[in-house]
Amino acid sequence: MKQTDVLLHLENVWKIYKMGEVEVPALRGVTVEIRKGDFVAIIGASGSGKSTMMNLIGCLDMPSKGTIYLNSKDISKVSESDLASLRGRTIGFIFQQYNLVPSMTAFENVMLPMEFLEYDEGTASARARDILTLVGLKEKMYNRPTQLSGGEQQRVSVARSLAANPEIILADEPTGALDSVTGKELLNMLTRLWREDGKTIIMVTHDLNLAKYAHTTIELKDGQIIRVSKNHGVNKK
Amino acid sequence: MKFHKCLKHAFDMVLHSRLRSWLTILGIVIGVASVIAIMSIGSGMRERMSEQLGGLGGDILTLGAGFSRGNSMFGPPGERGSRGGGATATDEEPVLDRGDVQALKSIPDIDLILTTIRGTVEVTYLGKSGDVSLTGVDQKVWARITTETVSEGRLLDSADQNVVVIGGRLASSYFGKPVGINQMIAIEGNVFRVVGILDEESNTIYVPIQMAYQVLEDKTTDVYDSITIKIKNEDELDAVMSKIENKLMLVRHVTTKTKDFSLTSSKKMQETRSEMMSSMNTFLVAIAAVSLIVGAVGIANTMFTSVLEKTKEIGIMKAIGARNRDIMNIFLLNAALIGLVGGILGVIFGGILSGVLPALMGESGMLRGGTFVSLDSIMFALSVSIGIGILSGIIPAYQASKLKPVDALRYE
Numbered sequence: 043m044k045q046t047d048v049l050l051h052l053e054n055v056w057k058i059y060k061m062g063e064v065e066v067p068a069l070r071g072v073t074v075e076i077r078k079g080d081f082v083a084i085i086g087a088s089g090s091g092k093s094t095m096m097n098l099i100g101c102l103d104m105p106s107k108g109t110i111y112l113n114s115k116d117i118s119k120v121s122e123s124d125l126a127s128l129r130g131r132t133i134g135f136i137f138q139q140y141n142l143v144p145s146m147t148a149f150e151n152v153m154l155p156m157e158f159l160e161y162d163e164g165t166a167s168a169r170a171r172d173i174l175t176l177v178g179l180k181e182k183m184y185n186r187p188t189q190l191s192g193g194e195q196q197r198v199s200v201a202r203s204l205a206a207n208p209e210i211i212l213a214d215e216p217t218g219a220l221d222s223v224t225g226k227e228l229l230n231m232l233t234r235l236w237r238e239d240g241k242t243i244i245m246v247t248h249d250l251n252l253a254k255y256a257h258t259t260i261e262l263k264d265g266q267i268i269r270v271s272k273n274h275g276v277n278k279k
Numbered sequence: 280m281k282f283h284k285c286l287k288h289a290f291d292m293v294l295h296s297r298l299r300s301w302l303t304i305l306g307i308v309i310g311v312a313s314v315i316a317i318m319s320i321g322s323g324m325r326e327r328m329s330e331q332l333g334g335l336g337g338d339i340l341t342l343g344a345g346f347s348r349g350n351s352m353f354g355p356p357g358e359r360g361s362r363g364g365g366a367t368a369t370d371e372e373p374v375l376d377r378g379d380v381q382a383l384k385s386i387p388d389i390d391l392i393l394t395t396i397r398g399t400v401e402v403t404y405l406g407k408s409g410d411v412s413l414t415g416v417d418q419k420v421w422a423r424i425t426t427e428t429v430s431e432g433r434l435l436d437s438a439d440q441n442v443v444v445i446g447g448r449l450a451s452s453y454f455g456k457p458v459g460i461n462q463m464i465a466i467e468g469n470v471f472r473v474v475g476i477l478d479e480e481s482n483t484i485y486v487p488i489q490m491a492y493q494v495l496e497d498k499t500t501d502v503y504d505s506i507t508i509k510i511k512n513e514d515e516l517d518a519v520m521s522k523i524e525n526k527l528m529l530v531r532h533v534t535t536k537t538k539d540f541s542l543t544s545s546k547k548m549q550e551t552r553s554e555m556m557s558s559m560n561t562f563l564v565a566i567a568a569v570s571l572i573v574g575a576v577g578i579a580n581t582m583f584t585s586v587l588e589k590t591k592e593i594g595i596m597k598a599i600g601a602r603n604r605d606i607m608n609i610f611l612l613n614a615a616l617i618g619l620v621g622g623i624l625g626v627i628f629g630g631i632l633s634g635v636l637p638a639l640m641g642e643s644g645m646l647r648g649g650t651f652v653s654l655d656s657i658m659f660a661l662s663v664s665i666g667i668g669i670l671s672g673i674i675p676a677y678q679a680s681k682l683k684p685v686d687a688l689r690y691e
Binding site (some may be wrong): 097100103120123126127130131133134137140141145146154155157158160202206211245252266 | 280283284291399590591594595597598599600601602603604605613656683685688
C-alpha cells in the first residue's frame with residue numbers, strides 16, 4: 043500500500059489531563075495509521091481512551107505529545123481557523139446523542155456545514171434535499187429535532203455528516219441511543235457509505251458486536267493500543 | 280460563513296429566546312426613549328429661546344430700573360427695584376426718566392435710544408372688548424430698532440398720533456371678526472386707527488408713547504419702563520456697556536454697590552441662558568444615560584447567559600466547520616440586533632413621549648415652544664444603542680468564539 047493512501051497518522055500520541063496537581067494520561071504513546079477507504083472500529087472498555095482518541099482523530103482536541111497527520115498535514119501546525127475549515131471539509135461527525143441544533147429544522151441542520159464552508163446557496167440547498175431524501179427523510183426535512191424520533195434524528199445526523207462530502211465519517215457510539223432495529227439500519231447505512239461511496243468510516247464503540255461490521259478493529263486498553271486486527275469476513279465488495 | 284448567514288443565525292437567536300431578548304430590549308428602549316425625550320425637550324427650549332432673544336441682535340442693550348445681578352433675568356428678587364437713588368427720591372422705586380435719556384444721548388457710541396412703557400388696557404372692537412397688553416414706544420425710532428415685521432400695513436411713523444400697530448392674533452381672531460387696516464378700535468375709550476398688523480401671532484398693541492401715557496393712567500409722563508439702546512459697533516459691546524453704566528451711575532448718584540438699574544445685552548442674556556440650558560440638558564441626558572448603561576449591562580448579561588446556554592451548540596458548530604470568527608460574528612450580531620431593535624423602539628417611544636410631554640405639562644413655560652426630535656438625535660440614539668449592543672456583546676462573543684470544541688461538546 044502506498045504512503046499516500048494513509049489518511050490519518052497518529053505518531054506516538056499522548057494525551058494527558060491535569061486534575062489539579064495530578065496528571066492523568068488518557069492516551070499513552072499511540073501510533074496508528076488509518077488508510078483511505080477503510081472501515082475502522084475503535085473498541086475498548088470504559089476509560090480505555092476511546093473518546094480521547096476520537097477527539098484527537100476528529101481534530102477537536104490537540105495531543106499533549108506526539109503528532110497527528112491528516113492527509114499528511116501536521117494538524118498542530120495549522121491555524122485554528124484553517125483547522126476548523128479542514129475539519130469541516132474532511133470529517134463528518136455522527137454523535138451518540140445526535141447533537142443536532144434544536145432550534146433548526148432537519149434541512150437547516152444539514153445546511154449548516156455547507157454554510158460554514160460558504161457553499162453557494164443553490165448548490166447547498168439542492169445537496170441538503172438530496173441527502174435527506176437519501177436517508178429517507180424527504181417528508182420530514184422541515185421538522186425540528188423534537189418532532190423526530192431518535193432513529194430519524196440520527197439519520198439527520200448522518201445526512202449532516204455527509205453534507206460537505208467529507209472523506210472521513212467519524213461515528214461516536216452511533217447506535218448508543220437507538221433500539222437494535224434502528225441501530226442495525228444505521229450500521230447498514232454506514233456500510234453502504236463505505237462500500238458504495240468509498241468513505242473512510244471510523245467508529246468508536248464499546249460494543250463488540252458492532253465491531254463486526256468494521257474491516258479493521260483497533261482495541262484500546264488503559265490508553266494504549268493492545269491489538270489491531272483485520273476482519274477478513276468484511277470486504278468492500 | 281457569509282455575513283448574511285451570520286445575520287440570519289443572529290436573528291434566529293433573538294427569535295428563539297423571545298422573552299429574554301424582549302426584556303433586554305426593553306432596557307434599551309427605556310434608556311433611548313429617555314435620551315430622545317430629553318434631547319427633544321432641550322431642542323424645543325433652545326428653539327423657543329432663540330425665537331425670543333435671537334432676533335434682537337448683538338448690538339441691542341436693554342436698560343431697566345432696579346438692579347438685576349449679573350445682567351441676567353435670574354437676579355435675587357429681593358434686590359430688584361429695592362434700592363433707591365438716581366433720579367428719584369431715595370425711598371421711592373427707582374425709575375428711568377428723561378435725565379437718563381439725556382445722559383445716554385451724550386455717549387457717542389450709541390446709535391438709537393428707544394423709550395418704552397407697558398401696561399394692560401381694555402380694547403373694544405365692534406362691541407366686543409377684552410384686556411390686552413399695550414406697549415408705548417417712541418415712534419420716531421421704533422421702526423429702526425424693532426425686529427417686528429408687518430404682514431399688512433406699516434410700522435409706526437414719526438408723525439403718527441392716534442394710530443396703532445396690532446399683533447397678528449388680535450387682528451385675526453381675538454374679537455371674533457378680523458380687524459383690518461384703517462379700521463378703528465377703542466382703547467380705554469380713545470379711538471385709534473389700525474395702520475399695521477404684525478406677523479407675530481400675539482395680542483400686543485403698539486402705540487406712540489405719548490398716546491400710551493394718555494391711556495395708561497398709572498404711568499407718569501417721561502418716566503419709562505425700559506429703554507432699548509442700539510450701539511454703533513457691536514464689536515465694542517463690552518466697552519460701550521461699561522461706558523453706559525459709568526455714565527448712569529454718575530447721573531443717578533449711585534455706586535456699584537447701590538446700583539439701581541440693570542443693563543442687559545440680549546446677546547449675553549442668550550449666552551447665559553444657553554449655557555444654563557446646555558448644562559441642564561447635559562445633566563438630564565446624563566441621568567438618562569444611566570438607564571442606557573443599565574440596558575448595556577442587561578445585554579451583556581443576556582449574552583453571557585446565551586453563550587452558556589448555547590455552549591453545546593457552539594461545540595457542534597465548531598465540530599462541523601465553524602471558525603472562531605463565525606461564532607464571534609453570530610454572537611456580536613445578536614447583541615447588535617438587540618441594541619438596534621431597542622434603539623428603533625426607543626426612538627419611536629421617545630418621539631411619542633416628547634410629543635405628549637408639552638400637553639401633559641400644560642404647555643407651560645419653555646415647553647410652550649414644543650419639543651423637537653432632530654434627525655441628529657435619532658442618528659445619535661441609534662448609533663449609541665447599536666454601539667452599546669456591540670460593546671456589551673464583545674466579551675461574551677469572544678468567550679464563545681474561544682471555546683474549545685471538545686470542551687463545548689462535553690458541556691451539559
